[in-house]
Amino acid sequence: MIFVTSAEDALVVALQPDHAATAGQVARAWRPPAFLSDPNRDRLIEATTRHDDGWNETERMPVLDPDGQPLDFLNIPTVKHIETWRRSVELAKEDPYVGLLVAAHARWLYTRHGDGETPQEQAAAQRFIEYLDTRMNTWIDALRQGGRDETSAVEPRHLEKTRRLVSLFDALSLTLLGAFSPDALKRTEPVAFGDEQAPLRITLDERGATVRPWPFREPMVHLSTRALQLNRSHFDNADQWRQTLASAAPYTLSWVLHP
DSSP states (O other): OEEEEEETTEEEEEOHHHHHHHHHHHHHHBOOOTTSOHHHHHHHHHHHHHTTTTHHHHTTSOOBOTTSOBOOTTTSOHHHHHHHHHHHHHHTTTSHHHHHHHHHHHHHHHHHTOSOSSHHHHHHHHHHHHHHHHHHHHHHHHHHTSOHHHHHHTSHHHHHHHHHHHHHHHHHHHHHTTSSOGGGGSSOOOEEETTEEEOOEEEEOSSEEEEESOOBSSSOEEEEEEEEEESOSOOSSHHHHHHHHHTOEEEEEEEEEEO
C-alpha cells in the first residue's frame, strides 16, 4: 500500500493493485515502440496493469509497526516482499510474455534496490533472483518457438527496452501518488516510443506532470487512481484493518500529463 496522506485519526491509502491499474493507464496511452506488434502491445499493457496482483493477499494481512500502523510497500520485511512478488509472477504465468515482463521488472528491482540489509535478507533476495532467472529463461525459450512477433519481442535488446517501459510506468504512477520524491523521474533512462528512443524529463506540477519529449499518442493524458479514506490510521490487529478497509470511503485521485 501507499500512504497518500496520514494523520492521527485518518489515513488515505492507495492499494498496490490500484496503483498498478494507473500504471496500466500510462501504458495504454503510450505510443508503442515500433518493434512491438499490436498483440504484444496489449500484453505489455496487461503486464503493467497486473504486475502487483500478488499484493491482493498481502494487503489483506498487513504487517503492523509497533504503533499499529500498517507498513507501506517500501518498508515491509524483505521476506514478505519477496513472497508478494513471487505471487505476482506466478499469477501472470498464464501468458508467458506477460509473466516474462512482470518477472523482468521484479528482477530489475531486486538487482538494484531490493537486496536487503541483513545477510539473511541478502541471501533470500539472491535466491529470488535465481528463481526469476529460471522462470524467465523458461518463458524466453517457449516464446522463441512462437511466431516472428514473439521471437522479436524476446530478443535481448527488445526485452530490455520493454522492461524499461514497465519500470517507467510503475515509477510514474508511484511518483504521482507521492511514494517517491518528485525528483525521482527528473531525467529517465532512454525509453522507446514509436520510432524514437530518448530519456524523458518529467516534472511534477499542480495538475500532474509535464513530460518532455512527448511520448504519448494523444496531446494530453488523464490518469486516475482509486484510493480509500480510512477513519483511523492505527490498528490493533489485521482483523481490525480488514474491517476498516471494507467500510472505507472511496477516494479518487486524478492527474493530467501534458507536454
